[in-house]
Amino acid sequence: MRVFEVSKPLIFRDYLKVLETINEEPTLELTEDGLTVLTMDPGHVEMIRLELPRQYFDIWSVPEPVKMCLNIKELNKVLKRMNKQDSQMQLDYDHENARATFTLISDIRRSKSVPTLELLEEEIPSPRIYFKSKTRMILSTFKRILEDFKENADHFKLETTWNQIKFSTDSDYSHESTPIDKENDNILDHHVEEESTAHYEIEQLLDFVKSACKVSEVVNIEFSDSMPLKLDVELPQGSMVYYLAPMIGV
Secondary structure (H helix, E strand, O other): OEEEEEEOHHHHHHHHHHHHHHOOOOEEEEEOOEEEEEEEOOOOOEEEEEEEEHHHOOEEOOOOOEEEEOOHHHHHHHHOOOOOOOOEEEEEEEOOOOEEEEEEEOOOEEEEEEEOEOOOOOOOOOOOOOOOEEEEEEHHHHHHHHHHHHOOOOEEEEEEEOOEEEEEEEOOOOEEEEEEEOOOOOEEEEEEOOOEEEEEEHHHHHHHHHHHOOOOOEEEEEEOOOOOEEEEEOOOOOEEEEEEOOOOOO
């Protein structure tokens, strides 16, 4: 069964690479409305929700809901060889034989068929948290800050005041801090109902942010005192929302 066709497949590949940073075997849920992926990392520290509406796809044919669990890491072995000549991607799903086939179309056709995996029965709840601080900023700037910190520490402190967002970290040898006022060009919006402070692990967050930089330029950073970090990555169509659990007792 032909499920979808999409032009600009390089972008869709990059969405899959973002998912891989969280879970190598996510479950894709396909309905008449579009594609949804809600998955957590094995340690239940990170969670991501990706939604792409049917309008994102050139052809979308899902007469009844389908769930398929795929090994994204294995699939990306062939997708990473994509180039600008590949103008289209197709997905065919063989439910009877439990296989998904991705086909790349340029002057030639290249197909990769992978088995679908057994679906996990684990129910993943969507967080219902009211965040007190929200900053809309340039995503590549956020990435640069995390890359600087990673050289000296494994976690960082995030703080907000009424007119500033501040990133900082301490190690045995140094203290680093990057305060950014809301008037700075890297800050597109800054709204604080209550000044907040929380600590988060760097490495896993940075893996996600690096991949997200390939699909977006802007991120909404939301958090409250000692609460999960929420990153709402702005997409041209659909949505990508990431959560990271806080470090407690730091």
